Amino acid sequence: MxxxxxxxxxxxxxxxxxxxxxxxxxxxxxxxxxxxxxxxxxxxxxxxxxxxxxxxxxxxxxxxxxxxxxxxxxxxxxxxxxxxxxxxxxxxxxxxxxxxxxxxxxxxxxxxxxxxxxxxxxxxxxxxxxxxxxxxxxxxxxxxxxxDVVMMLASPELRVALATTHLPLNAVSSAITAASLEQTLRIVHNELRTKFGFEKPRIAVLGLNPHAGESGHIGREEIDTIIPVLETLRQQGMVLLGPLPADTAFVPAQRHHYDAVLAMYHDQALPVLKSEAFDRTVNLTLGxxxxxxxxxxxxxxxxxxxxxxxxxxxxxxxxxxxxxxxxxxxxxxxx
Incomplete structure (x- = not known):
């Protein structure tokens, strides 16, 4: 060319x-x-x-x-x-x-x-x-x-990646393993650097359960899987917030703290994105x-x-x- x-x-x-x-x-x-x-x-x-x-x-x-x-x-x-x-x-x-x-x-x-x-x-x-x-x-x-890929939807105001994609809701928990979550976060982190130009990306990670599990009272996925992965990757230099409750992670006061969000499943975050910017949102495949x-x-x-x-x-x-x-x-x- x-x-x-x-x-x-x-x-x-x-x-x-x-x-x-x-x-x-x-x-x-x-x-x-x-x-x-x-x-x-x-x-x-x-x-x-x-x-x-x-x-x-x-x-x-x-x-x-x-x-x-x-x-x-x-x-x-x-x-x-x-x-x-x-x-x-x-x-x-x-x-x-x-x-x-x-x-x-x-x-x-x-x-x-x-x-x-x-x-x-x-x-x-x-x-x-x-x-x-x-x-x-x-x-x-x-x-x-x-x-190995990750689905991300992005508008001018918000970027949301998914830990799982087109799965029935009852299959989501078992699909989120420590290995898969670590791999997903590595891909998102790398692509935010290389594709979007963030030198040190800040990624907000949502919990799977309401209130991010409420210290284990509403599910243990955060304690058993998500938090250990985040701690490991933080020790390697990644800037990871969470796990955050999904119902408050998208409020305007929170958004300046991160460059992208990792949601645990398809409908956990995409309704927020599409309701705000349906005609300006783009689906892209990372990895x-x-x-x-x-x-x-x-x-x-x-x-x-x-x-x-x-x-x-x-x-x-x-x-x-x-x-x-x-x-x-x-x-x-x-x-």
């Missing part, structure tokens, strides 16, 4: 029957300075653009660089659908198409054909209905790259050998085909990806 070339950002459209394709064409209509490469079915994008009333110019991707991208211009790495989409009605026959787009994005990033990948939402149930065990983008990219950002919402099947879906979160995800690429280029991590 020459010095003036725009970063090549891979875009995946997610569920063909959801809002993802419409979000992609709306993102392409912005003036963001990126060489967007949509990895999906070209005809799917044409139909999405027509539904949205967006003028778009689709060009087959030749792998080359560009210095300028006119708004509405979008390169496409064509991966055909198996069955034409019906907005709002996912078709399991297209599961392999969706998985192929993710594989191309991940492999392309690892081969440095793309600077980062930005993903639109997919329908996990449709992929599972096709007979393919699937729990989400995060887990797919982790397996594809053989990496991957490449940059991946995403929207913070689902496929919105009820809106699919209407042309009314709000692209704000995808635009925020693309902006964050560009910021992270720029930082990586200016401050490359030692190999």
């Amino acid at each position: 020459n010095g003036s070339a725009l970063p090549r950002l891979a875009l995946t459209a997610g569920e063909p029957a959801g809002v993802g394709p419409e979000l992609l064409v709306r993102l392409a209509a912005t003036s963001l300075a990126a060489n967007f490469v949509a990895i999906t079915d070209k005809d799917l994008l044409e139909r999405a653009a027509a539904r949205c009333g967006v003028a778009i110019r689709l060009v087959d991707d030749d792998g080359g660089d560009i210095d300028v991208r006119p708004p509405g211009s979008l390169r496409v790495r064509h991966i055909p659908l198996v069955a034409e989409e019906t907005p709002g009605h996912p078709d399991p026959r297209n599961a392999q198409h969706v998985l192929a787009t993710l594989a191309e994005a991940a492999d392309g990033c690892m081969q440095e054909r793309y600077a980062a990948v930005v993903t639109a939402p997919l329908q996990k149930s449709s992929i599972n209905d096709a007979g393919v065990p699937f729990s989400g983008h995060t887990e797919f990219f982790a397996a594809r790259s053989h990496a 991957l050998p490449f940059i991946r950002t995403s929207v913070d919402h689902g496929t919105a099947l009820d809106l699919a085909g209407s042309g009314q879906a709000d692209p704000s979160s995808l635009i925020a995800a693309a902006r964050m990806a560009l910021d992270l690429v720029d930082r990586r280029n200016k401050f490359p991590s030692p190999r």
Whole structure:
């Protein structure tokens, strides 16, 4: 890539029957300075653009660089659908198409054909209905790259990482082990330094139980697992607060004490983040050998085909990806 070339950002459209394709064409209509490469079915994008009333110019991707991208211009790495989409009605026959787009994005990033990948939402149930065990983008990219990863959602005001992701609530406690918690905190700490530029990150760690266990009266996970891990890592120089009660950790008076929060499970902290900044929150995967950002919402099947879906979160995800690429280029991590 020459010095003036725009970063090549891979875009995946997610569920063909959801809002993802419409979000992609709306993102392409912005003036963001990126060489967007949509990895999906070209005809799917044409139909999405027509539904949205967006003028778009689709060009087959030749792998080359560009210095300028006119708004509405979008390169496409064509991966055909198996069955034409019906907005709002996912078709399991297209599961392999969706998985192929993710594989191309991940492999392309690892081969440095793309600077980062930005993903639109997919329908996990449709992929599972096709007979393919699937729990989400995060887990797919982790397996594809053989990496240990952590899910983080970030807005301009708040960053929240998760110790566990898409698990039933009754499986969370047993999934939080000393080894897994230590590994998660090491990844979050390292990525806050390398991706976000915090020299000495401050991480607030939530307790699992109400009131962080109330000294063992409302559960012993804090005493038996969380506190010993925090003490060990503090001795190694990490700045770790907690375990904190989740019901007070996010009040404004507390937030200036930390740079990120580690929550124990998906719904412990994400409702706070999304209620405050739903259209400005970005999902990113820490620990991957490449940059991946995403929207913070689902496929919105009820809106699919209407042309009314709000692209704000995808635009925020693309902006964050560009910021992270720029930082990586200016401050490359030692190999």
